[in-house]
Every structure is written in C-alpha cells, then in structure tokens.
Amino acid sequence: MAPASDADLIPLIRKLESIAQLADAERQAILSLPANIRAVDARQDIVSEKDRPSHCCLVLSGWVCRYKLLDQGKRQILSYHVPGDLPDLQSLHLAVMDHSLATVTASRLAFIPHENMRDAILRFPNLGAALWRDTLIDSAIFREWMTGIGRRSAQARIAHQLCEMYMKLEAVGLAQQHRCELPITQSDIADGLGLTNVHVNRSLKVLRSRGLLTLRGRELVIHDWSGLTQAAEFDPTYLHLEPRAA
Amino acid sequence: MAPASDADLIPLIRKLESIAQLADAERQAILSLPANIRAVDARQDIVSEKDRPSHCCLVLSGWVCRYKLLDQGKRQILSYHVPGDLPDLQSLHLAVMDHSLATVTASRLAFIPHENMRDAILRFPNLGAALWRDTLIDSAIFREWMTGIGRRSAQARIAHQLCEMYMKLEAVGLAQQHRCELPITQSDIADGLGLTNVHVNRSLKVLRSRGLLTLRGRELVIHDWSGLTQAAEFDPTYLHLEPRAA
DNA sequence: CGTCGTATTGAATGGGTTCAAGTAGCGTGG
DNA sequence: CCACGCTACTTGAACCCATTCAATACGACG
Numbered sequence: 001m002a003p004a005s006d007a008d009l010i011p012l013i014r015k016l017e018s019i020a021q022l023a024d025a026e027r028q029a030i031l032s033l034p035a036n037i038r039a040v041d042a043r044q045d046i047v048s049e050k051d052r053p054s055h056c057c058l059v060l061s062g063w064v065c066r067y068k069l070l071d072q073g074k075r076q077i078l079s080y081h082v083p084g085d086l087p088d089l090q091s092l093h094l095a096v097m098d099h100s101l102a103t104v105t106a107s108r109l110a111f112i113p114h115e116n117m118r119d120a121i122l123r124f125p126n127l128g129a130a131l132w133r134d135t136l137i138d139s140a141i142f143r144e145w146m147t148g149i150g151r152r153s154a155q156a157r158i159a160h161q162l163c164e165m166y167m168k169l170e171a172v173g174l175a176q177q178h179r180c181e182l183p184i185t186q187s188d189i190a191d192g193l194g195l196t197n198v199h200v201n202r203s204l205k206v207l208r209s210r211g212l213l214t215l216r217g218r219e220l221v222i223h224d225w226s227g228l229t230q231a232a233e234f235d236p237t238y239l240h241l242e243p244r245a246a
Numbered sequence: 247m248a249p250a251s252d253a254d255l256i257p258l259i260r261k262l263e264s265i266a267q268l269a270d271a272e273r274q275a276i277l278s279l280p281a282n283i284r285a286v287d288a289r290q291d292i293v294s295e296k297d298r299p300s301h302c303c304l305v306l307s308g309w310v311c312r313y314k315l316l317d318q319g320k321r322q323i324l325s326y327h328v329p330g331d332l333p334d335l336q337s338l339h340l341a342v343m344d345h346s347l348a349t350v351t352a353s354r355l356a357f358i359p360h361e362n363m364r365d366a367i368l369r370f371p372n373l374g375a376a377l378w379r380d381t382l383i384d385s386a387i388f389r390e391w392m393t394g395i396g397r398r399s400a401q402a403r404i405a406h407q408l409c410e411m412y413m414k415l416e417a418v419g420l421a422q423q424h425r426c427e428l429p430i431t432q433s434d435i436a437d438g439l440g441l442t443n444v445h446v447n448r449s450l451k452v453l454r455s456r457g458l459l460t461l462r463g464r465e466l467v468i469h470d471w472s473g474l475t476q477a478a479e480f481d482p483t484y485l486h487l488e489p490r491a492a
Numbered sequence: 493c494g495t496c497g498t499a500t501t502g503a504a505t506g507g508g509t510t511c512a513a514g515t516a517g518c519g520t521g522g
Numbered sequence: 523c524c525a526c527g528c529t530a531c532t533t534g535a536a537c538c539c540a541t542t543c544a545a546t547a548c549g550a551c552g
Contacts, residue, residue: 049483066389068389068390068393070393070397070398070479071479074397075397076392076393076396076397078389078392078393090382090385090386093375093378093379093382094379094382094383094386094486095486096483096486098386098389098390098483098484098486099389121371122371125367125368125371128374129339132339132378132381133339133340135378135381135382135385136336136339136340136381137340138385139336139381139384139385139388140336140340140344142385142388142389142392143312143314143324143344143345143388144314144344146322146324146388146391146395147314147322147324149392149395149396149440150322150395150439150440151316151320151321151322151440152316153507154507154508185529185530185531186530186531187530191396193396194395194396194397195508195509196508196509196510197530197531198508198509198510198511198532198533199507199508199509201532201533202508202532202533203508205532217517233316233317237295237296237342237344238344240340240341240342240344399539400539400540431497431498431499432498432499433498441540441541442540442541442542443498443499444500444501444540444541444542444543445539445540445541447499447500447501448500448501448540449540451500451501463549493552494551494552495550495551495552496549496550496551497548497549497550498547498549498550499546499547499548499549500545500546500547500548501544501545501546501547502544502545502546503542503543503544504541504542504543504544505540505541505542505543506538506539506540506541506542507538507539507540507541508537508538508539508540509536509537509538509539510535510536510537510538511534511535511536511537512533512534512535513532513533513534514531514532514533514534515530515531515532515533516529516530516531516532517528517529517530517531518527518528518530519526519527519528519529520525520526520527520528521524521525521526522523522524522525522526
C-alpha cells in the first residue's frame with residue numbers, strides 16, 4: 001500500500017478520453033486525486049458481495065473481473081476490466097456490493113476515496129458526466145452480454161466476446177493489428193458466456209479450424225476480423241467508443 | 247401529443263423517492279420539467295436501435311420494455327419498465343441507441359427534452375445523483391438477469407423474474423399482498439429469459455403444480471413467497487431499494 | 493359465432509453438459 | 523537439466539434440458 005504519484009493516474013485519463021472529452025482543469029483534477037496503490041496477486045478478491053466499499057478501485061495494470069456466485073459453486077462473470085477502468089465506480093451511489101470484484105492476473109490497483117471522487121464531480125460537472133457515461137457504457141455492455149447469453153450460439157458468443165475484448169483494448173492503446181494479450185482461461189470465458197469450459201474448448205477448436213483466429217498461451221491473434229465479426233454478428237455501436245462532449 | 251400538467255410527473259417523484267431522498271426544491275424542479283404527453287398503443291416502438299433521441303421517455307401508465315433483435319428474428323428483452331421509470335435515461339449521455347424501446351401494453355408516456363434534464367441536473371446535483379443512481383440500479387438488474395440466463399435453470403429463472411417484478415411494483419405502490427398485474431405474455435417472459443415460449447409454459451406449469459403461484463389472465467398471485475424466493479435463489483440486494491441520500 | 497392471439501400439450505431432435513480420462517505447458521526444486 | 527507437480531487444455535461417450543415442429547384448446551372481442 002503506497003500513495004500514488006501523479007503518473008499513476010494517467011491510465012484513467014487515457015480511458016476517460018477514449019469515451020469523453022476532458023478540459024485541462026479536469027485532467028488536472030484527476031491527476032491530483034489521492035490514491036493508495038496496492039499490488040495484488042492473481043485470483044484474489046478485491047471487494048466482495050455485501051461489502052460496503054469506501055473507495056473506488058482503479059486498475060493500473062493487469063486484468064480484473066466482476067462475478068457472482070450461485071448455489072453449487074456456479075459462477076457468472078459479469079465483466080472484465082483492464083488498465084484505466086474503474087470496475088466498482090457504481091459503489092459511489094450503491095452502498096452495498098451486489099457482486100464481487102477479483103483479479104484475474106496479478107495487478108496494480110489504485111484506491112481512491114469516495115469522498116474525493118464526489119468532491120471532484122461536484123467541482124467539475126463535466127467530469128461527473130464522463131464518469132456517468134462510463135457507467136452507462138458498462139450497462140450497454142451488460143445488455144450485449146445478456147443478449148449473447150440468451151440468444152446466440154456458443155460459437156457466436158465466443159467470437160463476439162473476442163471481438164469486444166480486442167476493440168476495448170485497442171481503444172486504450174493496448175492492442176493493434178488484430179493481436180492482443182488475453183490472460184484469461186477457457187473456464188473464465190465459459191463463466192462469462194454461460195457455457196462450460198469443455199464446450200468453450202470445442203467451440204474454439206471450430207473457430208480455429210475456420211481460420212478465424214488462434215489463441216495460444218496468452219495471446220489472441222485474429223486472422224480474419226471480418227469473418228469473426230460476421231460469425232459473431234458483432235456491431236460495435238454498443239461500446240460507444242466515440243469520445244463525446246458529455 | 248399534449249403538454250404535461252404538474253400532476254403528470256408525480257410518478258417520477260414516487261419512483262425516485264423509492265431509491266433516493268429528495269429535497270423540496272428538487273421535487274419542485276421535477277414537477278416543473280416541461281414534457282409532452284403521448285398515448286401509445288400496445289406493441290409499438292417508442293425509440294429504435296440507432297436512433298439519436300433528443301428526449302427522455304417517462305412512463306406514466308402501462309408497461310414498456312427494452313429489447314434487441316438478432317438475425318432470424320431472435321429477440322432478447324433487456325428490461326421491463328413501469329410507471330415512474332425513465333427507460334431511456336441513458337440517452338442523456340449515450341447519443342446512439344444500442345437497443346430499442348417499445349410498449350408492452352397501451353401506455354401514456356411523457357417526453358422530456360434532454361436539455362431540460364441536463365439543466366435540472368446542473369442546478370440540482372443531488373437530483374443528478376439520484377438519476378445516476380437509477381441508471382446504476384438498472385445496471386445491477388442487468389447483471390442479475392445475465393447471471394440468471396447464464397447459470398440458472400428455467401424454473402429458477404422464471405421464479406426469479408416474478409419475484410423481481412413483484413418487488414419492483416410493490417416498491418412504487420403498484421402491488422401488495424403478493425398479487426400484481428402482469429400484462430406480459432409467456433413469449434415475452436421467454437424472450438427476457440433466453441428461453442422458448444413452449445418451455446416457459448411447461449416450467450410455469452411445474453411452478454403452479456408446486457403450489458408456488460398462479461398466473462391467470464393478466465394477474466400474478468404468489469401463494470408461497472418464501473417457497474418462490476427459495477426456488478429462485480432470490481436475494482433482493484441487487485434492487486437497491488433502500489432510499490439513500492445520494 | 494368466428495377469428496385471432498395466446499396458452500397448452502405431444503413427440504422427435506439437438507446443442508450443450510457431465511463425467512471421465514488423458515495431454516500439454518510451465519515454474520520449481522533437487 | 524530433468525523430474526515433479528500443478529494448472530490449463532483436449533478429447534470421447536452418454537446423457538439431458540430445452541428446442542423445434544406441429545397440432546389443439548382457450549378466451550376475449552367484434
């Protein structure tokens with residue numbers, strides 16, 4: 001647990017600028033937010049269901065995910081988050097966690113007190129709008145996942161998820177040329193898509209054999225972007241990636 | 247299309263007070279929002295995917311739903327909305343609709359210009375917080391639906407949905423004693439849960455035979471609330487129904 | 493009383509699961 | 523440098539929940 005230096009909060013600025021326009025004063029306000037930095041191992045809970053967090057978590061490096069657990073150990077992963085994301089921003093207005101937040105890989109996290117977030121939002125309504133917009137995009141992604149889980153075939157779900165991950169990473173400069181790091185297991189993919197790891201494995205094999213992608217070690221390579229988006233019925237509108245005066 | 251009188255916006259106040267605390271000035275600000283009232287038949291689109299709405303829609307009476315359409319006419323219903331709800335509030339910060347909004351029953355709707363919403367939010371940050379909180383609760387409900395569709399059995403999904411609907415209606419005074427109006431078809435339920443209408447029918451039959459509920463005509467009666475919540479693994483935390491100073 | 497939307501039931505099919513048994517990859521320590 | 527052990531990945535075979543297709547019943551309403 002160490003205090004943050006200015007440079008630590010740069011991923012947050014990059015992220016917000018991928019979805020909204022910020023003024024200098026607003027960028028400055030972000031940089032001067034107080035934060036404690038913590039390094040966390042892979043597969044550790046950060047915040048748990050029923051907790052009442054007093055800080056917002058900002059991902060500086062690594063991947064984290066939100067999830068719910070049901071009876072008999074069934075797990076549903078709700079979202080993945082990468083550097084620049086604020087995966088529990090909702091806790092600013094929803095006191096009790098209705099899900100858990102955990103690291104996927106080893107990560108560096110910054111914790112920003114709620115009060116300082118609230119204060120910055122009051123002083124910079126446009127910054128508040130950008131953050132609100134961020135939670136709304138989150139919401140849009142939930143809707144898309146719901147649609148996939150409810151109505152798409154296993155292959156299309158997987159293809160869709162990979163398209164989304166690539167585009168989100170590209171938007172913050174963490175991917176290019178249809179390649180990116182993908183540090184999640186097939187069981188993680190399964191738990192995000194409402195499938196079993198076995199079936200994810202089989203479906204990935206088909207996608208591979210169709211020449212659409214390769215997924216080895218922790219690297220995803222999309223060989224045929226247009227084919228993959230077609231297999232996925234992927235339309236990126238829901239990511240709302242055009243920065244916009246909020 | 248008629249201008250609204252003050253009384254028209256009362257459902258919105260009731261709704262917001264079910265999730266947040268409002269000051270007098272804020273209630274007043276809501277009542278003085280300009281709005282156009284429109285009566286719409288059942289099963290009509292209000293806003294469509296790709297639209298760029300300039301108004302927020304407030305439900306005054308009737309039920310509406312959000313949905314997405316996929317290839318081959320597959321439909322996923324994303325949420326249901328009842329009087330007091332602002333089902334496209336997200337359009338305030340997301341210019342393009344990533345889904346459609348339609349009436350389920352004949353409805354009265356109020357349309358409030360975005361600029362007036364924005365203005366009220368700037369003047370009353372606490373009102374803005376309440377609205378933000380509302381969209382965050384929406385988000386929490388999406389997460390819960392996703393979990394259900396991904397990981398619950400058909401029976402549990404249906405039971406869960408009915409518990410949720412009852413609680414949401416009760417919270418705004420539209421239901422009591424474990425009875426409520428439920429003006430949706432079995433096909434609607436199916437499209438919200440990622441099932442077929444046939445299977446919803448069969449599963450409802452089982453829930454009925456287990457003595458948990460009856461669903462006839464447009465009325466839902468829950469005979470065994472505790473049994474139903476158990477069958478559903480229903481935990482209302484995610485509805486965040488305790489009004490809270492935002 | 494006929495008609496249209498909704499609900500109900502049956503029978504066959506299938507996508508995805510479950511259970512089980514390997515195999516590959518990789519960090520660690522002897 | 524290789525053996526060990528762990529985790530993730532891969533594959534096969536049987537099974538099952540939910541789908542699909544099709545036919546019938548109900549019920550509200552003109």
